[in-house]
Amino acid sequence: xxxxxxxxxxxxxxxxxxxxxxxxxxxxxxxxxxxxxxxxxxxxxxxxxxxxxxxxxxxxxxxxxxxxxxxxxxxxxxxxxxxxxxxxxxxxxxxxxxxxxxxxxxxxxxxxxxxxxxxxxxxxxxxxxxxxxxxxxxxxxxxxxxxxxxxxxxxxxxxxxxxxxxxxxxxxxxxxxxxxxxxxxxxxxxxxxxxxxxxxxxxxxxxxxxxxxxxxxxxxxxxxxxxxxxxxxxxxxxxxxxxxxxxxxxxxxxxxxxxxxxxxxxxxxxxxxxxxxxxxxxxxxxxxxxxxxxxxxxxxxxxxxxxxxxxxxxxxxxxxxxxxxxxxxxxxxxxxxxxxxxxxxxxxxxxxxxxxxxxxxxxxxxxxxxxxxxxxxxxx
Amino acid sequence: xxxxxxxxxxxxxxxxxxxxxxxxxxxxxxxxxxxxxxxxxxxxxxxxxxxxxxxxxxxxxxxxxxxxxxxxxxxxxxxxxxxxxxxxxxxxxxxxxxxxxxxxxxxxxxxxxxxxxxxxxxxxxxxxxxxxxxx
Numbered sequence: 104x105x106x107x108x109x110x111x112x113x114x115x116x117x118x119x120x121x122x123x124x125x126x127x128x129x130x131x132x133x134x135x136x137x138x139x140x141x142x143x144x145x146x147x148x149x150x151x152x153x154x155x156x157x158x159x160x161x162x163x164x165x166x167x168x169x170x171x172x173x174x175x176x177x178x179x180x181x182x183x184x185x186x187x188x189x190x191x192x193x194x195x196x197x198x199x200x201x202x203x204x205x206x207x208x209x210x211x212x213x214x215x216x217x218x219x220x221x222x223x224x225x226x227x228x229x230x231x232x233x234x235x236x237x238x239x240x241x242x243x244x245x246x247x248x249x250x251x252x253x254x255x256x257x258x259x260x261x262x263x264x265x266x267x268x269x270x271x272x273x274x275x276x277x278x279x280x281x282x283x284x285x286x287x288x289x290x291x292x293x294x295x296x297x298x299x300x301x302x303x304x305x306x307x308x309x310x311x312x313x314x315x316x317x318x319x320x321x322x323x324x325x326x327x328x329x330x331x332x333x334x335x336x337x338x339x340x341x342x343x344x345x346x347x348x349x350x351x352x353x354x355x356x357x358x359x360x361x362x363x364x365x366x367x368x369x370x371x372x373x374x375x376x377x378x379x380x381x382x383x384x385x386x387x388x389x390x391x392x393x394x395x396x397x398x399x400x401x402x403x404x405x406x407x408x409x410x411x412x413x414x415x416x417x418x419x420x421x422x423x424x425x426x427x428x429x430x431x432x433x434x435x436x437x438x439x440x441x442x443x444x445x446x447x448x449x450x451x452x453x454x455x456x457x458x459x460x461x462x463x464x465x466x467x468x469x470x471x472x473x474x475x476x477x478x479x480x481x482x483x
Numbered sequence: 484x485x486x487x488x489x490x491x492x493x494x495x496x497x498x499x500x501x502x503x504x505x506x507x508x509x510x511x512x513x514x515x516x517x518x519x520x521x522x523x524x525x526x527x528x529x530x531x532x533x534x535x536x537x538x539x540x541x542x543x544x545x546x547x548x549x550x551x552x553x554x555x556x557x558x559x560x561x562x563x564x565x566x567x568x569x570x571x572x573x574x575x576x577x578x579x580x581x582x583x584x585x586x587x588x589x590x591x592x593x594x595x596x597x598x599x600x601x602x603x604x605x606x607x608x609x610x611x612x613x614x615x616x617x618x
Contacts, residue, residue: 221547223549236514241551244547246545249545300546302546347569
C-alpha cells in the first residue's frame, strides 16, 4: 500500500547549544504540521532517536514529547534501530496506516550529538556495533569502517585519492542545501590531508557531529488532501552487521536482501536520485555496489567520472549532501532523507535538484548493516 | 556498554580462553558464540577453543578515542584470520603504525582494557601482538 507525505519540516543541522532535543523536535514538527494543514486528524506520533534516552536519562520520550507538543491524548511510541532509526520509524508509521491503527501519523526524528564532549559521544556511538565483542575494546565509532575501507582498497587495488571524490561531491551538493551542516565546497585532495580519525578514514571521510530534527506527516489515501509525495514501498532486512562474521564484508547482506524485497514489490529501475547512508566514504561505496549501481570495486572510479553528479548519466547521488555534509544526527537522518526526497519529487527542494525528478530511492542502515531499510519515494 | 564484573565473569570462557562456537550442522565456526549459528540457524553448537595465533587481514590506527581510553591513544585494531574463523581485536605492542602489515602474524596476549576508578577495578581482555620472528 502507498502512503502519502502531507508535510515535512527540518531544522538546519548544526551545533544547537541553545536548543534541547524537544526544542529541535518541536521546530521540525510544527513546520511539518503547518505544511500538512494543521493538527486535525493526527492520531499517532512515532518518535525516532538513538542516543537521547541515554543522554537525557529519559524513557517513553515519545509520550512526553506528544504532550510537550500540545498533542496530549494521541498515541505515541519510540522506535530505535541505531542509525537506521529514522527510516525504521517511517516503516512502522506506514504499517500503522496500512493496518488502520492510525489515519495520520507524525514522525519525528531528533538527535543531539553535541550535548557532550566528543570522546563521550565516540563511546556512545560505539553502541552502534555488536556489543558482544566490541564493548570490551576502546575502538570508538570509526574502527570497523576503517578496517573495511583498507580491506576494500587492498582487495580492489583502489587508491586513497580515488576514494576522495565522494566527500567532495557531497560537499558540493550540501553547499546548496540550507539545512546542511557543512555547506561549503572542498577539493578531493583535501580529504586525505585532513585529521585522521581511524587510518585510512579521515575527518572528511566521516560525518560531522551535529544536532538536528526532521519531521513528516504521513497519511493514507482517504485522509490525504494535497500531498507532496508518496512512499510506494519500504522494505528492510537484518544482516551480519559485522566484518568478522560476514563471508563477504564488501557487500552489505542486509541491504542486498532489503533491496531484493523492495524490487519484488515495486519498480526500482529508472531512479532519478538516491539518498544513501554515507556514514563514511567506504559505506557509500559498498552501498552503491550492493545496489548494483556500480560494479564491484568500481564505485569510487564511477563517482570520480561524475556519473552520480548533477547532470551525470546515473541517478543523482545525495543531492542533500548526504550524511557526510548535510550531517547525520543518527535517529533523525532517515526522516531527513524522506523529507528531502519528498521535496525533490515535488520539485520544491531548496538545494541541488534532480531534473524533473519522479522517483528516488532512500537507503538507511545501522553500523555495517546490522539492519538495512530502503524506501521508494515518488511524485504524485 | 559499561563494563561490569558480572559481564566479565559470564564471558570468561569466551574472552579469556578464546572459545568460539562450531556448528554441528554446517560445520562453520564463529566468535563470540551466539545462541544459534549465524550462518544456518542451527542451535546445535559446541564450544571450541580457537587458535591464539593468526594473520592480520586488515587493520587501523584509531585516534578518535572513546572516553576512558584517551591515555592509550592511538588504539591499534585489526581483523584477524585465525584459520577456522575471523575475529576483530585490539592490537598491542605495536611500535608504530607503519609496522602494521597485511598478513603479519599476531598472537593473543592478556592486557588491560579499562579501569573502573570508583570501584578500583581493572578489566583485562585478550589483545593481539605481533609474533616475534625466531632467530
